Amino acid sequence: VADTPWLSDEEQRAWRGFNQLARQVTAHVTRELQRTTGLSGPDYEVLVLLSEAPQGSLRAFEIGTAAGWEKSRLSHHLTRMELRGLVRRQTCEADPRYADVVLTDEGRAAIEAAAPLHVEHVRRFFFAALTPEQVAAVDGLAETVLEHLATESTEPPTCSSTDCG
Amino acid sequence: VADTPWLSDEEQRAWRGFNQLARQVTAHVTRELQRTTGLSGPDYEVLVLLSEAPQGSLRAFEIGTAAGWEKSRLSHHLTRMELRGLVRRQTCEADPRYADVVLTDEGRAAIEAAAPLHVEHVRRFFFAALTPEQVAAVDGLAETVLEHLATESTEPPTCSSTDCG
């Protein structure tokens, strides 16, 4: 901690802006999604993953990994979606410790109806404001930081941000 | 909806990357904040706002506006923070419909102890990955999109994203 310098003015602005950006864009998009389709953000995410999977089916933990959820949240959420008829769970007969999650017909209908609306919202609240260069910048930023986070977690004890010499 | 085109490959990547970025950076930072200081993200946000306010005091709705929370969430959260001794509520005598939220000594101690740690986490999980140009890009993106969202909401009925002529 010792010698960690404060954030510069520009960093401060960038950090607060980044947070506001993330929060507000997400809020606008998910509010419209909810209003126009009845699906929550998490609902939509699960449905997209399943709809893009080979047989409309994934192991539960694959969804959890992709969405970045812990397993209990995943299980509870799948239970709610199952009650609404959007997905179905079935134990994998080959390997009974895995749970297969399958997109139902109703679930597929829901995601297919929702997708174009969602795209419209994303355009309206996000891409409409951006130049092609800015879109590229977003893509680059995401790649850079996510790459960094992936390695950051698997690094030595951490003498991070302090000079070790 | 009609003529809304699908997202291009690059837009698709940018949108998914943006979401992953926002989620993962936030997750890393708030997890470390919680672990090292015992404060949640929302706790920290309220404390920062109060610590930067003139008398360490704000009207409740000002916090709600700044944080983008609805009033019931705000009220519940303030109740929890008050129980922990971080803030104190007092009715404004001049205008009894407003509730003043005041930072307690304990609350100020908490934010002052947490701030440098938080800065370190933000550096480690975010700025460490970015060049100065990228920091500027983040700042610019946030400004652009937030400006757009501010006007978007106050616009005509919405013939958004469809050609009107």
Place this chain on the structure above:
DNA sequence: CAAGATTGATTTATCAATCTTT
């Protein structure tokens, strides 16, 4: 024992009134 999964309890967030003051 480790990994996948589920369950129940607790904590937060959201929703729908309600209350007060202007």
Place this chain on the structure above:
DNA sequence: AAAGATTGATAAATCAATCTTG
């Protein structure tokens, strides 16, 4: 009636066991 605030009920996310299989 409108705006600020609170309250109680519901829904969702997190936490701490537990269970099963390899």
